[in-house]
Amino acid sequence: MSLQMELEHGRKALIVRLKGELDHHTADVVKSRMEDAIVSGDVRNVILSLRDLSFMDSSGLGVILGRYKQITAKGGKMVVCDVSPAVYRLFELSGLFKIVSVQENEKSAISSLEAV
Amino acid sequence: MSGANFMKLSFASRSENESFARVAVAAFVSQLDPTLNELTDIKTVVSEAVTNCIIHGYDNDPNGIVTIAAEIEGDTVRITVEDEGAGIADLEQARQPLYTSKPELERSGMGFTIMENFMDEVDVTSAPGAGTKIRMVKRIESKKALYN
Numbered sequence: 163m164s165l166q167m168e169l170e171h172g173r174k175a176l177i178v179r180l181k182g183e184l185d186h187h188t189a190d191v192v193k194s195r196m197e198d199a200i201v202s203g204d205v206r207n208v209i210l211s212l213r214d215l216s217f218m219d220s221s222g223l224g225v226i227l228g229r230y231k232q233i234t235a236k237g238g239k240m241v242v243c244d245v246s247p248a249v250y251r252l253f254e255l256s257g258l259f260k261i262v263s264v265q266e267n268e269k270s271a272i273s274s275l276e277a278v
Numbered sequence: 279m280s281g282a283n284f285m286k287l288s289f290a291s292r293s294e295n296e297s298f299a300r301v302a303v304a305a306f307v308s309q310l311d312p313t314l315n316e317l318t319d320i321k322t323v324v325s326e327a328v329t330n331c332i333i334h335g336y337d338n339d340p341n342g343i344v345t346i347a348a349e350i351e352g353d354t355v356r357i358t359v360e361d362e363g364a365g366i367a368d369l370e371q372a373r374q375p376l377y378t379s380k381p382e383l384e385r386s387g388m389g390f391t392i393m394e395n396f397m398d399e400v401d402v403t404s405a406p407g408a409g410t411k412i413r414m415v416k417r418i419e420s421k422k423a424l425y426n
Contacts, residue, residue: 164297185293185296185297185329186325186329186332186333187293187294187296189384217297217318217321217325219322219325219326219329219392220326220329220386220387220388220389220392221329221385221386223386223388224383224384224386225384227384227386228384248315248318248322252322252388252392255388255392255395256375256376256388256391
C-alpha cells in the first residue's frame with residue numbers, strides 16, 4: 163500500500179505518476195520530490211497522472227494546489243489526467259477544476275500543452 | 279437480532295495510522311454491503327477526521343491518542359472520531375470551506391466540507407484544551423429498501 167511515485171522528464175513537461183494512496187502521511191514525500199524536481203530541473207509544465215491512485219483526501223488537494231502555485235509562479239502550467247470519479251468529486255468540491263486543466267490521459271495531456 | 283453492532287479502537291496520533299483507521303472502519307462497515315462509492319466516502323471522511331486530530335488536535339505530536347467508535351444500526355452507520363488535544367476555539371470558522379489555521383502546511387481547508395458533503399450528518403463538539411469530537415452519520419443506500 164502506501165504511495166509510489168514515478169517522475170519522468172518529458173520534452174514538454176515533468177510527468178508525475180502517483181500510485182497508491184495520497185493522504186497526509188504520504189503528501190510530504192510528494193511535496194518534496196516534486197518541489198525538488200521543479201526547482202532543480204528544467205521544468206516548464208507539470209503533468210500529474212492519477213491513473214493508479216486508489217485513494218486521495220483533502221491532504222492530496224493541498225499538495226496539488228501547492229505544486230500548481232509553484233509551477234504557475236514560473237509561468238508554467240499544470241495538467242491533471244486519468245482522474246477517478248472519487249478524485250473528480252474532490253476536485254469539484256474544492257473548485258480545483260476552475261484553475262487546473264484536466265485531461266483524459268497522458269497523451270491528451272501532452273497534446274494539450276503542445277497546442278498552446 | 280436487535281440493538282446496534284459496534285466497534286471501538288484507540289491508536290497513537292501518528293500519520294501512518296491514517297490509512298489503518300480508514301481501512302479498519304471500512305472493513306467494519308462492509309457488513310452492510312455498501313457500494314464502492316459509499317465505502318470510498320466513509321474512508322475519506324475517516325481520513326479527514328483522523329488527520330484533523332493529528333495535525334490540529336495534537337500539532338503532529340505522535341504521543342496523543344485518537345479514538346474511533348463506529349456503530350451499525352439497521353441501515354445507518356454512526357462514526358465518532360475523537361482526540362484529547364488542543365480543541366477548536368472557533369468552530370464556525372473551522373467549518374468554512376477553504377479555511378485553514380495552518381496554511382504554511384499546504385492544508386487545503388476542505389476537511390470539514392468533505393465530511394459534510396459525504397455524510398448525512400456531521401456534528402462537532404470542541405473546546406480549547408478539551409479536545410474535539412466529531413460525530414458523523416450515514417445511511418447506506420443499498421440497505422434502505424430492506425429497512426423502510
